[in-house]
Structures are given as C-alpha cells and as structure tokens.
Amino acid sequence: MTRWTAVCALADLDPERGVTALVEGHQVAVFRLADDRVLAVQQKDPYSGANVLSRGIVGSAGDVATVTSPMYKQVWSLESGTCLDPGGKPAHDLVVFPARVDDGRVLVAAP
Amino acid sequence: MSPSSPGRIVVVGAGMVAHRFADQLRSRSAEGDWRLTVIGDEPLLPYDRVHLSDLFTGKDAAALALEPSVWADPRITLVTGERVERLDRDARTVTTATGRVEPYDTLVLATGSWAWTPRTEGTDLPGVFSYRTVADVVAVQEWAATRAAELGRPLTGVVVGGGVLGLEAAAALQGLGATTTVVEFADRLMNVQLDDGGGEALRVLVTANGVEVRTAAAAVRLGAADDGAVATMDLSTGATVPADVVVFSTGIRPRDRLARESGLAIGERGGVVVGRTCRTSDPAVWAIGECASFEGECVGLVAPGNLMADVVASQLFGGPRTYTPAPEGTRLKGAGVEAASFGDVFGLTPGALEVTLADPVARTYRKIVVSDDARTLLGGVFVGDASLYASLRPLLGRPLGADPSAFLAPEGGAPAPGGDVPDDVVVCSCANVSAGSVRAAVTEHGCTTVGEVKACTKAGTVCGSCVPLLTKIVTATLEDAGITVSRAMCEHFAMPRAELFALVREGGLRTFSEVVAAHGTGRGCVICKPVVASILSSLGAGHVLEPEHAALQDTNDHVLANLQKDGTYSVVPRVPGGEITPEKLLVIAQVAQEFGLYTRITGAQRIGMFGARIDQLPAIWRRLVDAGMESGQAYGKSLRAVKSCVGSAWCRFGVQDSVGMGVRLELRYRGLRAPHKFKVGVSGCARECAEARGKDVGVIATEKGWNVYVGGNGGFTPRHAELLAEDLDDDRLVQVVDRFLAHYIQTADRLQRTAPWVADYPGGIEELRRVLVEDALGIGAQLDALVADHVDGYADEWRSTLEDPDKLRRFQAFVNAPGEHDPDLAYTAERGQARPARPGETAHHDPVVARTLEIVP
Ligand SMILES: Cc1cc2nc3c(=O)[nH]c(=O)nc-3n(C[C@H](O)[C@H](O)[C@H](O)COP(=O)(O)OP(=O)(O)OC[C@H]3O[C@@H](n4cnc5c(N)ncnc54)[C@H](O)[C@@H]3O)c2cc1C
Numbered sequence: 020m021t022r023w024t025a026v027c028a029l030a031d032l033d034p035e036r037g038v039t040a041l042v043e044g045h046q047v048a049v050f051r052l053a054d055d056r057v058l059a060v061q062q063k064d065p066y067s068g069a070n071v072l073s074r075g076i077v078g079s080a081g082d083v084a085t086v087t088s089p090m091y092k093q094v095w096s097l098e099s100g101t102c103l104d105p106g107g108k109p110a111h112d113l114v115v116f117p118a119r120v121d122d123g124r125v126l127v128a129a130p
Numbered sequence: 131m132s133p134s135s136p137g138r139i140v141v142v143g144a145g146m147v148a149h150r151f152a153d154q155l156r157s158r159s160a161e162g163d164w165r166l167t168v169i170g171d172e173p174l175l176p177y178d179r180v181h182l183s184d185l186f187t188g189k190d191a192a193a194l195a196l197e198p199s200v201w202a203d204p205r206i207t208l209v210t211g212e213r214v215e216r217l218d219r220d221a222r223t224v225t226t227a228t229g230r231v232e233p234y235d236t237l238v239l240a241t242g243s244w245a246w247t248p249r250t251e252g253t254d255l256p257g258v259f260s261y262r263t264v265a266d267v268v269a270v271q272e273w274a275a276t277r278a279a280e281l282g283r284p285l286t287g288v289v290v291g292g293g294v295l296g297l298e299a300a301a302a303l304q305g306l307g308a309t310t311t312v313v314e315f316a317d318r319l320m321n322v323q324l325d326d327g328g329g330e331a332l333r334v335l336v337t338a339n340g341v342e343v344r345t346a347a348a349a350v351r352l353g354a355a356d357d358g359a360v361a362t363m364d365l366s367t368g369a370t371v372p373a374d375v376v377v378f379s380t381g382i383r384p385r386d387r388l389a390r391e392s393g394l395a396i397g398e399r400g401g402v403v404v405g406r407t408c409r410t411s412d413p414a415v416w417a418i419g420e421c422a423s424f425e426g427e428c429v430g431l432v433a434p435g436n437l438m439a440d441v442v443a444s445q446l447f448g449g450p451r452t453y454t455p456a457p458e459g460t461r462l463k464g465a466g467v468e469a470a471s472f473g474d475v476f477g478l479t480p481g482a483l484e485v486t487l488a489d490p491v492a493r494t495y496r497k498i499v500v501s502d503d504a505r506t507l508l509g510g511v512f513v514g515d516a517s518l519y520a521s522l523r524p525l526l527g528r529p530l531g532a533d534p535s536a537f538l539a540p541e542g543g544a545p546a547p548g549g550d551v552p553d554d555v556v557v558c559s560c561a562n563v564s565a566g567s568v569r570a571a572v573t574e575h576g577c578t579t580v581g582e583v584k585a586c587t588k589a590g591t592v593c594g595s596c597v598p599l600l601t602k603i604v605t606a607t608l609e610d611a612g613i614t615v616s617r618a619m620c621e622h623f624a625m626p627r628a629e630l631f632a633l634v635r636e637g638g639l640r641t642f643s644e645v646v647a648a649h650g651t652g653r654g655c656v657i658c659k660p661v662v663a664s665i666l667s668s669l670g671a672g673h674v675l676e677p678e679h680a681a682l683q684d685t686n687d688h689v690l691a692n693l694q695k696d697g698t699y700s701v702v703p704r705v706p707g708g709e710i711t712p713e714k715l716l717v718i719a720q721v722a723q724e725f726g727l728y729t730r731i732t733g734a735q736r737i738g739m740f741g742a743r744i745d746q747l748p749a750i751w752r753r754l755v756d757a758g759m760e761s762g763q764a765y766g767k768s769l770r771a772v773k774s775c776v777g778s779a780w781c782r783f784g785v786q787d788s789v790g791m792g793v794r795l796e797l798r799y800r801g802l803r804a805p806h807k808f809k810v811g812v813s814g815c816a817r818e819c820a821e822a823r824g825k826d827v828g829v830i831a832t833e834k835g836w837n838v839y840v841g842g843n844g845g846f847t848p849r850h851a852e853l854l855a856e857d858l859d860d861d862r863l864v865q866v867v868d869r870f871l872a873h874y875i876q877t878a879d880r881l882q883r884t885a886p887w888v889a890d891y892p893g894g895i896e897e898l899r900r901v902l903v904e905d906a907l908g909i910g911a912q913l914d915a916l917v918a919d920h921v922d923g924y925a926d927e928w929r930s931t932l933e934d935p936d937k938l939r940r941f942q943a944f945v946n947a948p949g950e951h952d953p954d955l956a957y958t959a960e961r962g963q964a965r966p967a968r969p970g971e972t973a974h975h976d977p978v979v980a981r982t983l984e985i986v987p
Contacts (some may be wrong), residue, residue: 026946031939035653035681036688038945046952049945053643053653063954069697070952074685074744078655080621087656089685089693094656 021117023126029055030123037073037086043129047116048073050097051125052084058097059118059127064088065111072113135163136446137235140224142214142388144170146179147419147435148240149196154443156203164446166206167232169224171213174264175201180432180560180592183464185267186302187853188816188830188837194264217392219412224388238442239389239402239410239417243382243430248290252352257360258376261299270377274306277359277374284309286372288363290349291379292319297465299377300341305856307833311342311371313363318345323460323471324511327488331495331513335467338493344369352376384421384428397423406452407445408438416442424453431458432592433559440562456556459523461516470519473509473526474499482508487538489514498522498534505529520599524555524565550606557599560592565603572607580604581890590894601892619880620657623650627805627880631665635876640671641678660684661880664767667803668875668916670923680940686765689941690927691747693765694740696955696966699747701727701739702764703754704800707774707793708735717757721750726977728963734771734809736762741964741977745943745951751928760926761801767881768803769810772796773825777814786831788814791860795829798864799871801927802920805878805887808871823851826884827867832856836863840870840898841888849885852895855903865914869902872913959983 026040032051039062040047046062050073062070067090075086077097084097094104100113117128139155141148148168155166170176177194185191201208212226223233245260247253257277259270278285287303289296292314303310312319318329319336333343348366352373355361363373384401395403395411401423408416419435420428429435434455444451459472477484481502488495494514501508507530512519518537522530530537551557553566571577571586580601584590590597618624623646625633630649639645642662646654654662663682671679686692691699703718718737722729725746727739742750751761763769774792778784792812799810811822812829821844822828828839834857842851855866878887891898900906902913931937943951956973957964957980964977974980 024946031945033680033940036940038940039943041944041947041950046944046954067695067697069695070954071685071693071697074688074693076656076659076684077653077681078622078659079653080655081652084653085655090695090697092656 021128023119023128025124026127027125028123029057029120029125032057032125035077037075037077039070039073040127042116042127045116045129046070047127048075048086049116049118049125049127050077050084050086052077052097055120056084057118057120057125058084059116060086060095060097060100060113061116064090064093065113066091066093066106066108137164138233139164139166139236139238139446140232140234141166141168141238141240142217142224143239143241143385143419143421144168144172144176144208144210145240145242145419146176146196146432147242147439148238149176149200150436151238151240151418151439151443152200152203152206153197154440155446156200156206158443158447164205167209168206169209169212169214169226169232171211172263172265173211175208175210177264178592179262182261182264182267183298183302185264186271186305187856188818188839189850191264191268193850214388217388219392219394219415222414235414236446237415239415239421240419240435240439241385241388241421243420243428244385245378246381246383247378248349248380250349250352252354252360253378255352255354255360256358257374258352258378260378261295262382267302270302270375271306274303274308274375278307280357281374285374287311287375287377288313288349288371288373289377289379291381292316292343292345293322293379293381294320294460294462294465296377296379297336297341297462297467299379300336301339301465303375303377304339304341308375309340309342311344312336313347313349313365313371314343314345315348316345319343320460320462320469323475324469324513325476325497327486327495327497328469328471328475328511328513331488331493332462332467332469335469335493335514336465339466344371382420382430384423386421389415389417389421397426397428399423399426399428401428404438404453406441406454408442408453409445416445418442424455429455429458431460433458433562436560437562456559456562457526458559459519459526461519467514468516469513470516471509471511472519472523473507475509475511477509479508483534485534485538487535496538498530498537500530500534504534520596523559524551524557524599528552528555551599551603557603558587558589558592558596560596561588561590563587563589568600568603569607572604573611577604578608579890580892581886584889597892597894619661620655622646622652622654622658625649627661627665627882628877630661631668631876634662634665635669640666642666642682643678654682656684657880660687660767661805663687664803664805668920670919689744689747690751690761690931691742691765694966696741697952698741698743698955700764701742701747701750701754702732702736702762703759704762704796705736705771706796706800707772707789709789709793710737714757714759717753717759721753724978725750726957726964726979726981728965728977732764734764735773736764736771738764741957741966743943743951743955744941748932748938748941752932755926755929755932761928763801763927766801766803767805767807768801769796769799770807772799772810772812773820773822774812775814775817775819777812777831781814783817784814784831785833786814786836788812788820788829788831791829791836791863792820794860794864795827795867798868798917798921801924802871802875802917804871804875806881806883808874808884810867824848825851827851827870829863829867835859838863838866838870841885841895843883843885849889852888854895854899866903868917869910869913870898872916873898873902873909875916876913957981959985 037050048062049059100115102110175195216225245262285308287308287310289300351364353362389402402417404422418438441451461470486497497511499509571583577583617626659682732738772792774788777788808826810827811820811825813820813822824844828851839851843849956967957977958967958971964981967973
C-alpha cells in the first residue's frame with residue numbers, strides 16, 4: 020500500500036520548473052510539466068553529489084519529458100529516471116518517486 | 131648523415147621569410163636528420179613587418195611576433211641580436227660580430243633588404259628616419275613625442291617617397307599628430323602601380339585626408355635648427371618646406387654584402403642570383419626572400435619570399451617544388467585610402483582594351499584591362515573602392531566571364547566572381563594558398579568555418595584582403611559537398627541562433643510557447659531554452675523571472691546567482707568602475723561574516739561572496755539592496771564588469787577619465803543579455819593598465835579621445851582585440867560600442883564569444899568598421915535602438931525580485947518544510963574561511979562555525 024505525502028498545491032508549482040520536497044527523509048525533486056502532469060525523481064545529482072536536480076531545466080527529448088542537471092548538464096527521462104545523455108561519463112539513472120495530483124494537491128510517495 | 135640529408139642548416143637573417151622557412155621545415159619533416167639555426171641581427175623574435183604600421187595604432191612590438199611556437203621545436207635554435215659578418219664557403223662556416231662561428235652543411239640566406247636613402251645633404255641629422263624595422267618605428271615615435279614637447283607645438287612631418295610604404299608612413303606621421311607632406315619624384319603617387327588616372331584620383335583622396343602632396347619634386351637638402359635637429363627641406367622645385375621629422379621611403383635594396391664578399395654570383399641590380407630551385411651559384415647555399423634575385427629581379431613583397439621558403443624546404447628533402455613567380459598585385463594599406471592594382475596596369479599588351487569608370491562624386495577611379503577580344507582579364511586599377519581587387523585579381527589571365535563594364539557598374543552589375551573560381555587559382559597570395567587547397571581544407575580536413583580554414587591553410591592570415599573571396603569559396607564548397615553542417619541548434623529548433631533571433635524579432639514573439647509553436651517542436655531543452663530566454667531579454671520582452679520566462683532559465687538566471695559545486699551560490703554585487711565606498715564595504719563585510727560566506731576579490735574588480743544557500747539569497751540581497759547595491763549579473767550571459775584603471779583623476783599618466791567612462795559603460799550595458807558573457811575594459815592611457823585589449827570591448831584613451839578595440843579574449847584562447855575606431859569623443863564612443871554589441875547580439879551564434887564572431891565576420895574587421903562606424907548598410911539606427919530600449923527598460927533584477935512575493939517563493943529550500951535547509955552541506959576551514967569539505971575532512975554544516983574549526987593536519 021503506497022503511502023502518499025501531500026507536499027504542496029499544484030498552484031504552488033510553476034509550469035516546467037521543479038521544487039524540492041522532503042518525503043519520509045528523502046530529498047525529492049518534484050516537477051510540473053506544461054500539460055500539468057507532475058513527476059518526481061531524486062534531488063541528488065549523481066554526478067556532483069549536490070542536491071540540485073529540482074533546479075534543472077525541464078524539456079523534452081522526442082516525446083519523453085526530461086530534466087537536465089544544472090551542474091554538469093547530464094539529461095534524464097523524468098518518466099523512467101533513465102540517463103539519456105551522460106555527457107561522456109558512465110550513465111547513472113535516477114530513482115523515480117511516484118507522484119500524482121489529487122484535487123489540486125500534489126502527492127509524492129517513497130518508492 | 132645520409133648524402134641527401136640537409137644536416138646542419140643555418141639561416142642568415144631572421145625575418146618573415148626565415149620564419150616561414152623554419153615553419154615549413156618543421157611541419158614538412160616530422161622526423162629527419164637535420165638541425166636548424168636561424169641568426170638574425172634584430173633583437174626581437176621574427177615579426178610581421180607587413181603590419182609594422184600597427185605599432186602606431188597602439189599595438190606593441192611583442193604582438194607583431196610571428197607564430198612563436200616554431201622556436202620551441204628542439205631541433206631549431208634562434209639567435210637574435212647578432213649580425214653575421216662573414217661567410218666562409220670553403221670552411222662552410224658563418225661568423226657573427228660577437229665571434230660566434232656556426233658551421234653549416236646547408237646555408238640559406240634570408241637577409242631581406244635595407245631601406246635605401248638618396249645621398250642628400252642632411253640625411254644624418256637627428257629627426258631623419260627610414261621605415262623598415264620595429265626599431266625605426268620606435269625611434270620615430272619617440273622623436274615625435276620629445277620633439278613636440280621641446281618645440282611646444284604640433285610637428286610638421288615630411289615623407290620622401292610617394293609609394294605604398296611612403297603613404298603608409300605619411301598616415302602614421304599624421305597619427306602622431308604631425309601635419310604631413312609627401313614629396314614624390316615622379317609625377318604621381320604610386321607611380322609604379324597606378325596609371326595617370328589612378329594616381330590623380332589617389333592624390334585627391336590623400337589630400338582630402340589632410341596630407342599635402344608634392345609630386346615632381348625631390349629633396350635636395352635638409353637644413354638644421356639651432357639645436358642641430360632637422361628643421362627644413364629644400365626641394366628641387368625651389369621651395370623650402372618645414373620639416374621637424376623626416377621619413378625616407380625611397381625604395382629598398384637587397385642585403386647581399388655577405389654573398390658579394392664571399393664571391394657568390396650577384397645580379398646586375400643587386401641580390402643573390404638564384405634559379406628555380408632557389409640555389410645560388412654555390413650548391414650548398416640557397417637564397418630566399420627579398421635578398422634573392424630571380425631572372426634579374428628582387429621582389430619587395432612577402433608572398434614570393436614565402437613561396438621561395440617553401441621551395442627550399444621541399445628541395446632540401448629531395449622534393450620537386452620549384453619557384454615560378456606568380457603575378458603579384460599591390461594594395462595600399464594603412465593609409466586610410468583604398469588603392470590597388472594588378473597585372474597590366476598600363477594596358478601595354480598589344481591590342482589590350484581598357485574599360486575605365488572614373489566617378490568624381492564618389493571619388494573612385496576603376497579600370498579593367500582585357501585582351502583584344504574583351505574576354506581575358508589582363509589587369510586592373512582600383513582607387514577609392516578596391517572591393518573588386520580581391521575578387522578579380524585571382525582571375526588574371528583567365529576569362530572574365532562577363533562584360534568588363536558590368537563589373538564597374540555602380541549597382542546591379544555582374545556579380546563579382548565567387549565560390550566557383552578554378553582550383554589552381556591562388557586565392558591568398560600572401561600565404562600562397564589556391565582555391566583547391568581551400569576546398570580541400572573543407573572536404574578533406576573537415577573544416578566547416580572560415581576560421582577553421584584560416585587556421586588550417588593560413589589563407590587570409592597575412593593581409594586579409596582575400597577573406598571575402600575565401601568566405602565565398604568555403605560556403606560554396608560546404609554546399610556543393612553536401613556537407614550539411616547541421617545548423618540546427620538542437621532537436622527543437624532547426625536554425626542557428628542568429629536566424630531565430632531575426633524570426634523572433636520580426637514576429638514580435640514574446641514567450642517560449644509562441645516561439646516554439648511558430649518555429650520549433652517539443653518543449654525545448656537546456657540548449658534552446660536559455661537561448662530563447664536571452665533573445666527575449668535582449669528584445670526587451672520583460673523580466674527574466676516573469677513566469678513564462680522563468681522556466682527557460684538556467685538555475686543561475688533563475689535565482690540570480692552563480693551555482694557552485696556543492697549546490698550553493700555566489701553573490702556578487704555590481705561595483706561600477708571598481709569604485710566602492712567604505713560604507714558599502716562595511717555592509718559587504720557584515721553580510722559575509724554573518725552568513726559565513728567565503729569572500730574574495732574577483733578577477734573583474736568586484737567582491738564575490740561564496741556559499742550562500744538558495745534559501746539565504748533573498749535575505750542577503752535585501753541587505754545589499756538596502757545599502758544601495760544591485761545585482762552584478764555575475765551569473766548571466768551578459769555584461770560582467772567594466773574593468774578600468776584609475777585614470778586621469780588620480781594617475782600621473784592618465785590622459786582621460788577612465789573610471790568615469792568605465793562607470794558610464796557599465797551602467798549602460800548592465801543586464802544586457804547576449805549570446806555569451808562579455809567584458810569591457812577602459813584604460814586611461816596607452817600604458818593599458820586595464821588590459822582592455824584582452825576584453826570583448828577594449829577602450830583606450832588617446833590625447834584626442836578614445837580608441838576602441840573589439841573581439842579580445844583572455845581565458846582559454848587568448849586573443850588581442852582589434853582596432854575598430856580611433857579618437858572618438860565620449861558620445862561617439864558609446865555609439866560605436868552600442869552598435870558593436872547590438873550587432874553581435876543579433877547575429878552571433880549560441881555561446882559564441884565576440885572573439886570568434888569577429889574572427890569569422892565576413893570581410894573581417896574592415897567590413898565590421900564599414901558596417902558599424904560608417905554605417906554602410908544603413909542598420910545603425912536599428913542597432914542604436916536595441917541598446918536604447920535596453921537602457922530605458924533596465925531595472926535591477928534583485929530589487930524587483932525582492933518586491934514580488936510570488937518570485938520569492940522559488941527561494942525555499944523545501945516546498946513542504948519552511949525553515950529547513952539542505953542537511954548535506956558541510957564545510958571545513960582553510961586560511962581562515964569556509965570551503966566545501968571533502969569526504970573525511972573535519973567539517974560542520976554551518977560555515978560560520980566551520981571557518982573557526984581547528985584543522986589538525
Ligand atoms: C612598412 C612596411 C609595409 C609592408 N607592407 C607589405 C605588404 O603590404 N605586402 C607585402 O607583401 N609586403 C609588404 N612589406 C614587405 C615585406 O615586409 C617584406 O617583403 C618581407 O618582410 C620580406 O621578408 P624577408 O625575410 O625577405 O626580409 P626581412 O623581413 O627584412 O628579414 C630579413 C632579416 O634579416 C636580417 N639580416 C639581414 N642581414 C643580416 C645579417 N648579416 N646577419 C643577421 N641578420 C641579418 C634583417 O635585419 C632582417 O631582420 C612591407 C614592408 C614594410 C617595411
């Protein structure tokens with residue numbers, strides 16, 4: 020049984036930008052897409068070790084929504100956490116956190 | 131040593147051609163049993179004599195040095211400041227004035243020429259110079275400065291000789307503040323290269339530039355002032371002209387004394403006799419450059435000398451190359467006037483037809499000489515507008531392809547020949563590069579820009595006049611070869627930045643959604659989103675943090691601070707002109723102390739504070755803004771800072787108020803978004819303490835105003851900025867800089883700094899000058915407007931952020947835990963300040979505490 024944490028209202032999020040939430044002790048990067056979907060991945064950038072992924076630029080690669088690390092510009096799928104462009108380094112995928120919107124509230128669960 | 135190996139090679143003379151030879155040798159035979167010693171009597175590294183006059187425009191002698199990495203080759207030894215006095219061909223040695231004896235297996239003479247001066251009474255007076263070396267130029271400069279001070283008035287200068295070098299020297303004397311007269315023995319200027327009509331047109335132009343021209347006159351005597359320095363010149367016409375500084379530019383003679391004294395064959399008119407292989411009458415001795423006499427002639431240009439250097443480098447390794455002089459053209463440079471010619475200037479070929487267009491209003495004279503059937507190009511003369519010279523000269527002796535008059539027609543005539551010139555045509559005669567080699571650089575060596583082709587072939591790197599043609603050939607080759615250099619910015623936009631800029635401006639688009647709907651696909655990425663943000667910002671489409679723009683920004687622009695490696699940010703307030711009051715310094719100190727920020731003076735004369743958490747940024751900035759400071763945009767692709775020296779307000783040497791100008795420029799361009807960050811420097815005198823020529827825009831004070839240089843860069847690929855305009859007053863300076871920045875912003879590629887943008891600009895700095903300073907394309911007003919709109923719309927980003935609760939939301943550490951912050955941050959102490967701790971180091975999460983930690987090594 021998934022335990023959801025309400026982190027904020029959807030209206031608190033800007034389209035195509037992220038915020039950081041604390042979910043059961045995890046730092047989570049939560050993003051609102053242009054179509055109002057909400058997706059969440061780990062906040063820690065595996066390449067720099069800094070907690071910064073919520074501050075990356077949101078975009079698309081083909082049909083897949085992506086985020087780019089603001090630190091060294093690796094690119095991941097926000098949907099699967101797969102590293103799409105490791106920038107010449109070994110690929111490290113991200114942990115994906117289940118997220119959904121319920122009645123205007125953003126809910127995130129620990130995986 | 132194998133019999134065919136050149137063994138110990140000694141070159142006498144360390145000039146332009148000797149450099150070329152060393153460079154060729156080095157690149158030709160990676161391996162090989164040879165060693166090279168180059169001995170020159172000038173005290174400097176071999177330098178670019180062709181651009182000697184640049185010394186007058188503020189360039190320092192070191193910047194003239196020819197590619198110095200050649201001398202780092204372990205097989206090559208360069209000896210400077212030593213004259214070779216004797217050549218002993220039996221012993222195979224040369225001996226220098228200091229007694230150094232250098233044995234050789236192979237000797238190459240590259241001694242160049244000396245400036246000949248007629249035996250006129252008084253040529254030995256102080257204040258009389260020739261014009262050949264850096265030492266000459268330095269002496270002229272020093273004399274002009276001290277003599278003007280002694281006399282307490284502007285100087286009058288006289289140049290004897292109205293050829294290309296004389297006219298260059300005259301412009302240089304004028305630049306030193308002297309009223310200048312040119313005295314020429316023949317009945318017209320540049321009499322070797324120009325016909326009567328061309329010479330007359332040139333006289334009109336030179337006179338209009340303020341130089342007095344006296345033709346059919348010779349200097350017969352120089353008279354001295356009471357203190358013994360030159361003061362007057364008597365002319366063969368009976369006139370006497372005042373002369374405080376005199377430069378003789380009356381021709382050059384080959385330096386062939388060594389060869390003469392050692393019994394080598396010498397040409398009738400001087401010079402060491404060589405054949406097609408450039409070997410002299412002694413098989414172990416070769417001669418190249420201006421000192422070599424081929425078929426009775428020595429040529430005073432660098433291109434044939436370079437060709438000879440290539441020939442010898444090939445021959446020494448058993449190669450087949452031989453010397454065939456290519457027909458040379460001449461183009462006047464450095465005189466502020468255009469004049470050029472090539473081929474059969476006087477129409478002497480039997481049956482030759484001349485088509486001439488003299489336009490007294492536009493002050494141009496242009497002539498094309500063709501064969502009797504009007505098909506084959508035989509020559510051309512261009513005065514006042516030499517744009518046809520670069521495109522027609524390579525076609526000498528070939529079909530012209532159109533009626534000659536069509537080329538001369540003012541508008542809508544035949545297009546100048548372009549990318550389709552035949553492979554064997556020499557495009558760049560200075561570096562001897564054919565159209566075929568340019569094409570090969572693209573098709574075989576993978577070059578995709580003019581800049582890369584220049585670096586690969588050296589074409590266009592000497593006098594630069596072939597760059598427009600070069601550009602056409604490169605573009606055409608890329609197209610023909612179907613080499614699609616993808617111009618797409620990324621998967622979302624198929625066009626480069628400059629095109630997108632124009633589309634956004636023309637379409638009046640104001641948001642990313644509008645831009646991507648009209649011209650792209652998908653939802654963008656880290657490449658295109660910041661580009662669109664920067665374009666929208668440059669076009670004044672609102673604050674970078676308006677919601678629609680916010681999603682486009684890199685984190686730096688999003689939170690108005692520069693991301694550091696641990697996820698914290700730096701804080702850099704603007705310090706215009708490097709001026710800061712004690713009160714502001716105190717506030718900075720208090721903020722840094724309270725938040726435990728690591729503090730240092732940045733390279734751009736500001737104070738940087740590092741280690742601010744995202745949630746601390748608003749509190750920090752509120753303190754700074756309240757104390758009257760504003761964002762320094764250290765995070766943006768925009769103006770960083772204007773560096774200046776202290777200038778005339780305090781400095782004993784300053785001639786202009788560089789701090790005042792620095793502040794003015796910084797306040798004007800602050801916040802102006804561009805394809806990349808850009809820096810500006812302002813120096814208050816020619817000592818250049820602000821290192822302005824290493825900046826994107828460098829402003830250097832002169833007695834009369836400001837010189838502005840553009841396209842400089844420090845960092846990874848250092849490059850000196852090039853002179854764009856001289857002696858501007860304050861307002862004109864600002865206008866020229868406005869236009870430069872606006873044009874760059876509109877047309878540069880993504881992340882292209884000004885240095886490569888200027889280097890790749892079609893037509894180079896000269897064209898840029900025409901467009902920006904002379905407004906030849908009529909786009910000046912539009913460029914001015916871009917900056918004017920920016921200045922009107924400027925607001926401090928931090929102040930407007932602090933006033934907007936919506937914007938302040940993005941500075942929370944956790945959306946669901948106000949007051950908490952990133953628990954993973956950890957700092958240790960170093961030299962009394964905090965820095966991010968590495969794993970295993972003694973650390974504390976609060977930098978205020980961390981900086982006091984005892985670190986036991
Ligand atoms: C102001 C100016 C503008 C010019 N503009 C152009 C131009 O636009 N286009 C163009 O094609 N050409 C131009 N030239 C000419 C061009 O500079 C020369 O053609 C070129 O430098 C010739 O190269 P070189 O190596 O043969 O001779 P140099 O460059 O003169 O080098 C010869 C060197 O050998 C040294 N030397 C001589 N004898 C001895 C010895 N016994 N021992 C040791 N060292 C010795 C000399 O001091 C000198 O340093 C210009 C020249 C001047 C002065």
